[in-house]
Amino acid sequence: MNIDYIKDYGEVIAFNGAFSLKPKEKSLKKHIKLSNPTDNKVYTNVKELIKKTGLKSGDTISFHHHLRNGDKVVGIILQACEELGINDLKLAISAIFPTHDFLVEYAKKGIITQIDTNYCTGKVANAISRGEFKKVAIFRTHGGRARAIYAGDLEIDVAFIAASATDNAGNINGTMGKNAFGSIGYAMPDADCAKVSVAVSDTIYPYPLSNPSITQDKIDYVLMVDEIGDPNGIKSGTTDITKDPIQLKIAKTTANLIDESGLLKDGFSFQTGAGGISLASAHYVKEIMKEKNIKGSFIMGGITAYLVSLYNEGYFNNIFDVQGFDLEALKSLQTNPNHYEVSSSLYANIHTSSPIVNRLDCVVLGATEVDTNFNTNVMTSSNGYIMGGSGGHSDAAAGAKLAIITTNLIRTRKAIVKEKINSITTPGESINALVCEYGIALNDKTLAKTLKNSRLKILDIKELASIANDICGVCEYEKSNKRIVAVVEYRDGSVIDVIRQV
């Protein structure tokens, strides 16, 4: 990183270690409102509402991604913006899915000129990679987005916050109503800091809404629409544990590694994703907990039916939920007393008194590429196209005592572990171990000592790269020298990498 300045991003502070950047005292613009008892907040006409917010060309609008691939709110707002002649908008949205493919058209028309997100798939990712957005995209981590908002680095003019339930004062949640989606944790920083906050909902309850997740003091307007989302897209199908024997082997090895690390004891805390290997790892961890009668403290992450079952069966006492993936996660949040909805800031913001990730014993994470220094890419595919983003990857890896990357060594005939990778999302220093079908590579001297006499198969990561290389051949990169299309911001606001046009 020898770049000092990136157009439409600003000055670059190069990444220099996960906990090395000393934060400066910032000055946050406080958007102070005068609330009068006679004020009416509820609107049913989207254009009338947008005019009321004062939104104008060049502004930044924000959204959360809790409606996932069923989101209809972004489309409703952007169509109205187009009709009102508002353009050159920066879209700050916590994640982008294929349901947002239509954004590519808004980029072409100059209505959306910049994307600020934590994760991006589908045609929007391709469009960013091809340089079809006028301005450089900014990719943050989940905790980094919260940090940027609270620090004033990401200033939001109008936050549009999809809520499955509201009352006429703007008390909102995501757990009630016909399109309930669960935790609304990613929207909490937006509600706290946006110049104007709008709740967008399709279900209104009498005042006061029971169990609001965001309260009326933080919501300026309520926009009622027909449907905030498509229930089929909101609920991902329940993710099943992988049946692939190689992936099951990796998962079993992962569980054994966690066990042998010494961390798997009463009070154990665990984060895992919703992917096949991750869930299988959770399953094998549970088997060990059962055998040894271990009672865990909390599970965290994208919450799925499987993780809820670990709570319901008594393996863990608490669930911290910044995002739910399925109906079981929603049901549990509605009913289980120790299933807590948490904001993305409480979850992972490095610039707070302490985010929950700092209390993690172990996190199991995926990767698209890992280099021999354990630097991990979850952002681009091997051909340089954007196909994801950090989400909570870097956050959980930095916080957890034991951060494990699980992956097949080779996937679709391509090496995952190799000398050089396409881009860096999470620094190797945050990763303690990598588990693949060939064994375990360690990046932690203390852990290496602990495991010295274990029966685990430990290899050097260079050996793994060499095995992969022997099978797949050297992966030649033509590093693009075209324009920078995306900045990969680390959780502390430094820049860990840039992505260039394909």
Added chain:
Amino acid sequence: MNIDYIKDYGEVIAFNGAFSLKPKEKSLKKHIKLSNPTDNKVYTNVKELIKKTGLKSGDTISFHHHLRNGDKVVGIILQACEELGINDLKLAISAIFPTHDFLVEYAKKGIITQIDTNYCTGKVANAISRGEFKKVAIFRTHGGRARAIYAGDLEIDVAFIAASATDNAGNINGTMGKNAFGSIGYAMPDADCAKVSVAVSDTIYPYPLSNPSITQDKIDYVLMVDEIGDPNGIKSGTTDITKDPIQLKIAKTTANLIDESGLLKDGFSFQTGAGGISLASAHYVKEIMKEKNIKGSFIMGGITAYLVSLYNEGYFNNIFDVQGFDLEALKSLQTNPNHYEVSSSLYANIHTSSPIVNRLDCVVLGATEVDTNFNTNVMTSSNGYIMGGSGGHSDAAAGAKLAIITTNLIRTRKAIVKEKINSITTPGESINALVCEYGIALNDKTLAKTLKNSRLKILDIKELASIANDICGVCEYEKSNKRIVAVVEYRDGSVIDVIRQV
């Protein structure tokens, strides 16, 4: 108010109407921390902790008053400050009780030089009135204190937040532990904005604390002490409904007024204090609700056993609790699903999207003096000594559709209603009616029309003043022209009055 500037307070914006001051966009210093997973938060040595916070002479320290007259935390911290040679402190505490009388000694020693509070009784009030603190005191409303903190007008260097329960990460509440006190709502702005936030507790639970009211991302350090308070002082004795026949008459008239106003119907919302007339008014309101089968929406205010009984018996569906007064309030907060703990900002901060006071139908309030323009004093006694403060008085009066002052016309041989009063706390424009044993005075033309044909006894407030005058004689004020000892700040940050040395 022809004062532009007050030493140790700053520029004066004169009060000019309850909703007339347009707030300016402010710039808030964001105290950004870098949290590392290896950080330890828990201290047992108070001086070591204070050194760690960086507290120095001239700084501002804050406390909440939820421990009421049983608080021991202020004393613990100030003793350590004295031993460390730290002086010239500004004490920003949400209310001061006789248990804090020792602060007068700290004023004499120059350790505390300025008081910033919402309510003050006991020897500290007398000492302020006599000019024994070096710098002018600042009196705010409960909502005004929250406003000032979020706007950066009241900058807190170190917040010491008494918590009856904590874990080692700083998740805290006031509802668990041996000295549980209930809602911790007044401390929430401090935790959000202080440069350094310290939880002070005597009971530590395993991580994570269940039902935290303030979460670990907002607490930098945890100080463990033997006792945060004296349970006898924490719990006020349950306030009983008055047995005084005159006060009962006033209360009954108040309930009839509320009934005849047309507001007492399904969805009714109500705030009342813990005083004898207030509780009796609530009782008579309940009788009418029972007779007419009316189901209310929410009750709010300092929560007492009587208000909890209204919820438990089904007269109201919700309780909003910024502060509890007794054991029943605590029990209800612990167990009743629709008993909500709210921050002072959500409760009453005028500079938010909307505080809950804006949703009040009716509030019943007290007064020490009321002038013939309905301007109300709850700050000074008739001899000019400070003996209280607004607390939520001005906030609820401004928000409610119907704000009623209830008072005996004459108390201890002194007129309460009179031409001129000693100081103004709540502007007359916020008051709709005054009820005393002689009848009702109205300050609301619409209400006057509504009540035209009612059987209520309506008098002009000047008649009431005249009756009181006839009985007590003219109350002669010698307006002091000595130095200003206290600024009375209205909830929006303007100055509604000043108090001069007695």
